[in-house]
Amino acid sequence: MERTHTRRPHGRRLPRRLLATVGLFTLAASALTACASGKATDDKAGTATASAAAGSDSGAKSNGKVSVYVIGGKADDPFWSAVKRGGEDAAKVVKAGGGSVTFLGPQNYDNLGPDAAKLTLTALSQNPSAIVVPDWVPDSQDAAIKQAVAKGVKVFVYNSGGVEAARRTGGLKYIGSDxxxxxxxxxxxxxxxxxxxxxxxxxxxxxxxxxxxxxxxxxxxxxxxxxxxxxxxxxxxxxxxxxxxxxxxxxxxxxxxxxxxxxxxxxxxxxxxxxxxxxxxxxxxxxxxxxxxxxxxxxxxxxxxxxxxxQQPYLQGFYAVSIANQYLSYGVIPPQNPLLTGPLLVTSDNVAAAIAGTAAGVR
Missing domain, CATH: 3.40.50.2300 (Response regulator)
Structure with missing residues (x-):
């Protein structure tokens, strides 16, 4: 490929009502104009999130602008193109608020773990509000991710590593498939x-x-x-x-x-x-x-x-950037941890709908 609902070992579609609920939450939170208060809670497998109260350390850096760095795969990798498409769509809300979203990726996959760690440190050197990062190779990446957390940067693990990686490194949430x-x-x-x-x-x-x-x-x-x-x-x-x-x-x-x-x-x-x-x-x-x-x-x-x-890569990019922005801007965060985007099994029974999604650049 982690969720607060029963896992589906045969890869059936997630309930439409659940996906709709998450989507509506994301859109509603993006439209908030005032800070929320209270705490977001994770399931037993996740980590306890920081306080979401107004004025807590969930906000952006001292310049008052949200700055999110997203680490992903190669620019010419079709899968990561869909991830970036989702992230870019979510970035429109960030930019409308005066913030920025920057995407970083390796040149190749020959040295994936060490390269991802270097990209994390590159992002950290820019004094970001948040870093969104897959934990592909924990032995190589965890130290860099923990360094970002130790410096007060909000980290969201996505795509790879699962909620265990978020718990282990101090990330606030895992977004992706199992x-x-x-x-x-x-x-x-x-x-x-x-x-x-x-x-x-x-x-x-x-x-x-x-x-x-x-x-x-x-x-x-x-x-x-x-x-x-x-x-x-x-x-x-x-x-x-x-x-x-x-x-x-x-x-x-x-x-x-x-x-x-x-x-x-x-x-x-x-x-x-x-x-x-x-x-x-x-x-x-x-x-x-x-x-x-x-x-x-x-x-x-x-x-x-x-x-x-x-695993619905578009949703991984969209949700990861959206949730980071919502937490930094308003102190709100979905309680589910992990927030799953898949898996969904595409077969001859449902391939027509998947073809339509691919043509639109989101699957």
């Missing part, structure tokens, strides 16, 4: 569709979210009598279609018992589809992936891909 539960949903779907031996292709081995996804796939498959193992590839292969295709093709030719493939992202899913075709295994090997893109949805619609697991 990667492990998302993986379980995919593993169950594969097994229920007849797969027995699933390969989880991991092009960012060691990253907390990709490891949680593959573990979830394995546990979900096991619960239905199937098995799964990882195919870890060098992180330099991420975004290198030829290298990923050849690695997956080689794995399929080496082990003819593999009857399902799942990838941790959409770029790798395109490579996996090519590998299946080149290995002449299209009539046997089922394909699934985490996240969405037009090519994934078109394959699902055509019956050539079983599923895609959506």
């Amino acid at each position: 990667d492990y539960e998302a993986g379980k949903a995919g593993g169950v779907k594969f097994a229920e569709s007849g797969a027995k031996n699933i390969l989880c292709v991991n092009t960012v081995p060691g990253a907390a979210n990709s490891e949680a996804r593959c573990k979830g796939i394995a546990d979900g498959a096991k619960s239905k009598g199937a098995t799964s193992k990882q195919l870890p590839l060098p992180s330099s292969n991420f975004g290198n279609p030829s290298a990923v295709t050849q690695a997956i093709k080689g794995a399929l030719l080496k082990d003819s018992s593999v009857d399902a493939l799942v990838t941790i992202g959409v770029q790798d899913a395109d490579s996996a589809a090519s590998a299946i075709e080149q290995a002449k295994a299209g009539d046997k090997v089922k394909l699934g992936t985490f996240d969405l893109s037009t090519s994934q949805l078109n394959r699902i619609k055509a019956g050539k891909q079983l599923f895609a697991i959506d």
Whole structure:
């Protein structure tokens, strides 16, 4: 891929009423013109938030303007483009109030944890009001995040790490999907569709979210009598279609018992589809992936891909920036911790709606 409602191990959609409630809360809080008082409370897995009373340390820096730094992925990564789109839409409210939102990302994923830590420290050097950051590699990033918290910067963990990362580092909230539960949903779907031996292709081995996804796939498959193992590839292969295709093709030719493939992202899913075709295994090997893109949805619609697991990246960017701004400006914060944006399983049953969302640039 953490919420105050019952988790859905089969990846069904979140109740529309819950999503609507959160959305209305976000919009209503953005329109507030006076400070709120009281405290926001987290569930047992989360951390206690700071006081939201007017005049507390929840406000912006001394210049009176909200300054939010958002750390994300590569600029050319389709998933992170959707995250940024959501963040930019939320940033319109920040800018209307005289504040600013700045987006930072690495050049590549070869050294993800240390690079993310450096970006966090870069953001900290600008004296921000808040930092929004994924906790991809805790061993590399936690020290930098804790340093920001120690200096009074409000930190919101999103996308990766879960509520445990927020609790561990002193972040106020986690916003995102539950990667492990998302993986379980995919593993169950594969097994229920007849797969027995699933390969989880991991092009960012060691990253907390990709490891949680593959573990979830394995546990979900096991619960239905199937098995799964990882195919870890060098992180330099991420975004290198030829290298990923050849690695997956080689794995399929080496082990003819593999009857399902799942990838941790959409770029790798395109490579996996090519590998299946080149290995002449299209009539046997089922394909699934985490996240969405037009090519994934078109394959699902055509019956050539079983599923895609959506964590709704637009909502991650939108909610993270909105909540940071609301807390800094008005001292209000949603009580749910974590605030989940997924997982949602996209299959042939609901692919039409997902295609419409992708065309609009929000899925």
